[in-house]
Amino acid sequence: MSMTAILGAWIAVFLTLGIFSYLYKDNPFYKIAEHLFVGISAGYWTSIFFWTQIQPNLFGRLWPSSEFSTDSFWYTIYNGLGYLSSSVFPEGGIDKGHDMHLIYLLPMALGIMMLLSLIPKINWFARWGIAYTVGMAAGLRAYGYLNSNVIGQIKGTAASFADPNLPFFSLTSPSIFNSIVILVGTITGLLYFYFSKEHKGLLGKVSKVGIYFLMISFGASFGFAVMGRISLLIGRFVDLIKYSGSEYLNATVWVLVIMIIILGYDAFKGSGKGTTVSEDAV
């Protein structure tokens, strides 16, 4: 086993147990793990975004190697940028299979405007970039939701009634009974969210049926949420067991013992100012 793998295992164990230690109470181990996670995630995402989109797809379209020319003013600017970073702007243009598209100066300008939000005096520039993003996302999503969530779901809810081959009742496969349940659930659930009339009389009774459907749905969501969390816990435990082996220098055992001693000493001295989980919930 290489030293890098062993070191990685020790770090993984420390961070896992550091996060788990919050279940006892808020403490420095948890804080270290939390801050490392936030910092590393931000750095990792920035790096990945830059090297998978900005460098190849933005700069790669503005200064492609296929149209590189030493006489061109445009590539003189590029060569100047190359002095700043030769890995981002390599000699001879960026070779990512693109042709030149100067229209990409527009998204670059909008991106720079977004970054200007860091300068208070001219932070209003950022609104242009945000306006573009909001408009684009709203248009894109409106179509997707209308097509798949409205039309597709209505079709799915109604289609089963027209199928003569369906059995009347089946627990595990499509049936007329299941279609009726879906239809009743959909209509009563929708009526529960109809607020233009007071929920009294027939509407009140129907919307109450809708509440029961919603409660069953929330129950199922809760069940699935529990299942998901337990799955993740199992995953961490499997790794902790693996790293407790002698090939990893018993990382789990040592880190666990050291953490318990330090947290125990802290509790014994009564200096622990961290909040217990139970207090958090109050």
Add this chain to the structure above:
Amino acid sequence: MKAFTDLILKIGRVDRRWIFLVLAIVVFIPILTPIGMPIRATVTTKVVYDAIENLPPNSKVLVSVEYSPSTKPENHPMTISILRHLFKNDHKVFVTCLWPDGQFMAQDALKQVADEEFGKIYGEDYVFLGFRPGNEAVVKGIVSNIRKLYTVDVYQTKVDEIPLMKDVNKFSDFAFLFTSSAGYPGTIEWVQYAADPTGVPISSGVTSIQVNEVMPYVQSGQMQGVLAGMPGAAEYEALIDQKGSATSGMDAQSIAHLVIVLFIILGNAAFFIERKHSKKY
């Protein structure tokens, strides 16, 4: 009877850290000493299996990886099982990622299955296109012109130089899509922007939390089945007859569920007894 109700009330007031400890123990023990509880495939899992099984040989299948190490125990066994099934049936696999971390998860799965288990040749049997930022815009880009979005693969090889990428220009060139998803962007975006508009069949493996969100698409026929969390992955492992990490985690999962159900019953019992007492006085 009073002693019993007092005991229930006492349990209802127990410090939640004891509950965490009990759960940790009941999860830990079955991992160390597996019981081997039976695993039977549910209908939704079987539909995914059949959809892949019924694909003609040498079909072009897009596998999209949308999860990070945080949901690895749920999603990774699904990805591995699906890749095993696809390579076993000699399909051509194209891998994309909508999540940056998904790239490393996909790399790990491909190394294990394509390289080590099946000895598949990169560029001829499978292509790893990798991650592109942009969420649903990436899905739209793949649907309209995949070559515009991916001019190079994850190893910076131009896609024009990859033999398997010949005749692959847009999403409708694929015969099937499987997405292993842990949230946004993921399964729902693939249904909305790719599968529904083009009619290319889609199946998905999702985390347990997502199951309720994607189930309506399965019921309406917009998706062909779904692998629901770790149990879904374990069921798929049983169907392809290759046990993996999901199967080994199912004992702990089942016992933990029983204990949680017990806690819920006790908590509710304590709540109702307490309410009854407070009404009395």
